[in-house]
Amino acid sequence: MNKIIETASALGLTAALLVLPACDKGGADEAAKTDDKAAKADKAEKPEAGEKPGAGEKPEGEVAELGGDGRVDVIVDAGGYHPDEIRAPAKSKVTLAFTRTTEQGCGQDLVIASMEIDKKLPLNETVEIEVEVPETGEVKFACGMDMYRGKVVPKS
Template sequence: MVNEKHLFIIVGVLVLGFIGFMVADSANRNKQVSGEGMPIGDASVKEFSITAKRFSFEPSTITVNKGDKVRLTLKSTDTTHGIAISEFNVNLVAGAGEQKTVEFVADKEGTFNFACSVYCGEGHIDMAGKLIVKDSVSGGQLGQPGGEVQVVSLHASAYGYDKNTISVKAGQPVRLDFSAEPNSGCGRQVIIDNVGVNMVSRNGETVSATFTPPAPGVYKFHCSMNMFRGELIAS
């Protein structure tokens, strides 16, 4: 039999234990409400692996939200290939059987074209892809600033581009109509740095891209091998 004294001791211990549990639980709840003690993880990293082979990228399009941290891995299966995205200072080069990785923050909204940055054979000009950075706040609606569209043209032949300079107004949309003669070699492609333009005219057809120069300045345009060159001047 448990005497009365022992019974009081047992009851007292149980009561004190219960009170201690309630105090600790209340403190923990207060911390959770105030945000204290909650785990804070790093921003998630969006990982993409692109396989390069003559003459394509797989996948050729990747999509992220503005502000995402991106980890991009390039794998080459046959020869040396590269990916260059100048707007994010990305320049990956991987030899046959190699893979190279880079990390960057997608802090600009828009569509950014990329191409193989290392000559890899006759179909080199066809190796192209795009990085799409959506505005996570507006739900990914990519718009162009207002204003009348400025229409300009550029034509390539075996001797180069027909214009060394193109003049436009900054902050207003520009539509570039590009065509190339079939014997233009690498000149069948035109890339305009920092505005996401990368077009190929394969069989003499006219292709178009619309973009907006964000600020006054000189925007270089060139073929993938930088043999054909010119300047788009935004004022």
């Protein structure tokens, strides 16, 4: 009887491990937060002008716009990249300054596949990458697991 219980326990643990997400976006509390975020998204709650979103919340469509060549600070936290979209004139040079601020999530690696870049992002250190804004399309960047995503696009 004990052998049956041990086998059932091992199978249950194995099944639980298989359904865990590959990228931990903030720990065990994230599942509970997902329901709250979905409810807020349904209500289309957005911060008023001048207000900042609450802790742990990511405003939809964080965009940084540049008028030409320049630098954008990109914070990498448990919610992803902030901002996650950078707009600048086509053919301009943009320096993306990535700073990872938490151990949570999968932001330890930065991948820009179109430029064959795969870099580690050390905690609380800035890593700069220069990209040229394409005439059309976008330069995508992501974490190593492609769970966090961002892009550089030409201004329209």
